[in-house]
Amino acid sequence: xxxxxxxxxxxxxxxxxxxxxxxxxxxxxxxxxxxxxxxxxxxxxxxxxxxxxxxxxxxxxxxxxxxxxxxxxxxxxxxxxxxxxxxxxxxxxxxxxxxxxxxxxxxxxxxxxxxxxxxxxxxxxxxxxxxxxxxxxxxxxxxxxxxxxxxxxxxxxxxxxxxxxxxxxxxxxxxxxxxxxxxxxxxxxxxxxxxxxxxxxxxxxxxxxxxxxxxxxxxxxxxxxxxxxxxxxxxxxxxxxxxxxxxxxxxxxxxxxxxxxxxxxxxxxxxxxxxxxxxxxxxxxxxxxxxxxxxxxxxxxxxxxxxxxxxxxxxxxxxxxxxxxxxxxxxxxxxxxxxxxxxxxxxxxxxxxxxxxxxxxxxxxxxxxxxxxxxxxxxxxxxxxxxxxxxxxxxxxxxxxxxxxxxxxxxxxxxxxxxxxxxxxxxxxxxxxxxxxxxxxxxxxxxxxxxxxxxxxxxxxxxxxxxxxxxxxxxxxxxxxxxxxxxxxxxx
Numbered sequence: 001x002x003x004x005x006x007x008x009x010x011x012x013x014x015x016x017x018x019x020x021x022x023x024x025x026x027x028x029x030x031x032x033x034x035x036x037x038x039x040x041x042x043x044x045x046x047x048x049x050x051x052x053x054x055x056x057x058x059x060x061x062x063x064x065x066x067x068x069x070x071x072x073x074x075x076x077x078x079x080x081x082x083x084x085x086x087x088x089x090x091x092x093x094x095x096x097x098x099x100x101x102x103x104x105x106x107x108x109x110x111x112x113x114x115x116x117x118x119x120x121x122x123x124x125x126x127x128x129x130x131x132x133x134x135x136x137x138x139x140x141x142x143x144x145x146x147x148x149x150x151x152x153x154x155x156x157x158x159x160x161x162x163x164x165x166x167x168x169x170x171x172x173x174x175x176x177x178x179x180x181x182x183x184x185x186x187x188x189x190x191x192x193x194x195x196x197x198x199x200x201x202x203x204x205x206x207x208x209x210x211x212x213x214x215x216x217x218x219x220x221x222x223x224x225x226x227x228x229x230x231x232x233x234x235x236x237x238x239x240x241x242x243x244x245x246x247x248x249x250x251x252x253x254x255x256x257x258x259x260x261x262x263x264x265x266x267x268x269x270x271x272x273x274x275x276x277x278x279x280x281x282x283x284x285x286x287x288x289x290x291x292x293x294x295x296x297x298x299x300x301x302x303x304x305x306x307x308x309x310x311x312x313x314x315x316x317x318x319x320x321x322x323x324x325x326x327x328x329x330x331x332x333x334x335x336x337x338x339x340x341x342x343x344x345x346x347x348x349x350x351x352x353x354x355x356x357x358x359x360x361x362x363x364x365x366x367x368x369x370x371x372x373x374x375x376x377x378x379x380x381x382x383x384x385x386x387x388x389x390x391x392x393x394x395x396x397x398x399x400x401x402x403x404x405x406x407x408x409x410x411x412x413x414x415x416x417x418x419x420x421x422x423x424x425x426x427x428x429x430x431x432x433x434x435x436x437x438x439x440x441x442x443x444x445x446x447x448x449x450x451x452x453x454x455x456x457x458x459x460x461x462x463x464x465x466x467x468x469x470x471x472x473x474x475x476x477x478x479x480x481x482x483x484x485x486x487x488x489x490x491x492x
Contacts, residue, residue, distance in 0.1 A: 235287050
């Protein structure tokens with residue numbers, strides 16, 4: 001049985017009364033007003049930031065208060081109740097529950113020490129977690145409540161929807177789980193309860209009029225403004241440019257990618273070819289790694305790119321609009337997830353063409369990874385080589401002594417069989433690591449006649465639990481264009 005204070009919030013809505021910092025409602029009086037309005041509307045608890053706000057709300061309202069204190073550090077990414085002095089200030093303010101960032105990131109004070117300090121002051125500890133690993137560690141450290149608060153907020157693209165899979169997994173641990181993070185409609189709150197949430201936390205959808213107004217304004221603008229994004233897909237042999245709006249491609253061109261000319265010349269050619277087109281932004285899907293707007297080759301044999309080419313800055317300068325960029329396979333993964341064969345499920349995308357690339361979308365989030373290589377199975381090392389050395393179109397053609405991958409497939413032989421077998425091992429490895437519901441296979445070689453059937457046969461040699469559900473890409477060569485345009489809209 002949970003502590004009586006926690007039990008009071010069972011199956012309830014907890015309202016996070018945190019105004020936009022420095023906004024027109026960012027004052028103690030407004031926070032107290034929001035808290036009292038939430039109480040009158042049926043809230044069973046409150047989440048309040050800042051010691052002064054906590055003290056005022058605790059004095060004015062008898063609902064349980066989950067307190068936190070945010071501060072920014074130069075050397076640490078955590079922001080929520082990161083110091084022992086923060087715990088002391090919130091306890092002195094009268095809060096019965098204190099929340100801490102419990103993610104496994106670098107921090108000034110260990111999570112276990114913060115939780116111990118909370119308990120030493122006779123308070124309960126809520127662990128704000130990003131994933132099930134955080135939740136397991138927080139439970140071991142003595143947390144009284146697990147919050148899904150940080151899911152989607154520790155790097156990469158913030159998902160549009162909440163992380164219901166995390167709610168289900170955390171609920172299985174046995175502690176009360178407070179679903180928090182993008183549960184911004186009553187319907188989603190109901191979904192969280194059905195997923196096993198003890199209570200649901202909502203904030204921006206209730207106490208941030210600026211955000212709510214923006215959602216309405218953005219929705220109306222999206223429904224009435226058909227101006228597209230200029231999407232670029234720069235690959236090892238050819239590059240495409242297209243106007244993309246709401247997952248649909250309009251005008252497009254295809255240009256060769258002269259390997260010896262370099263990215264500045266490629267972008268100049270695309271800018272010249274699309275001059276006069278109307279668009280609101282430019283988004284590039286490229287072979288290689290994009291990190292902090294800088295582009296580098298992963299395998300120069302696929303596409304030679306100088307280390308740290310300032311891609312996003314070059315795009316802004318040449319096209320004169322807001323710019324974004326991402327790896328082409330990750331862009332295609334997002335395109336297939338949003339508009340193609342992924343159908344909104346946990347999925348991996350593997351493209352087999354000039355190289356072997358990949359992307360992962362898990363829990364509604366594109367995983368780019370620490371170095372921008374999330375899902376890139378082509379770089380998995382096998383004895384004597386990386387996977388794409390033998391399993392890509394380039395690699396198979398080279399090993400077969402053929403002019404290209406199509407010719408190699410037509411003639412058959414040991415090189416083709418070895419490439420298929422290597423690719424099957426890579427897919428099984430990916431399944432073992434990420435265990436997605438489906439692996440979508442694309443790319444010129446991946447979608448060539450008979451290849452998918454041969455891959456399905458090859459994975460049968462592995463244990464049933466490791467055999468991926470392989471399906472063909474639905475968007476074909478357009479997946480990267482559609483995906484990168486949609487990601488640009490999210491990041492804007």
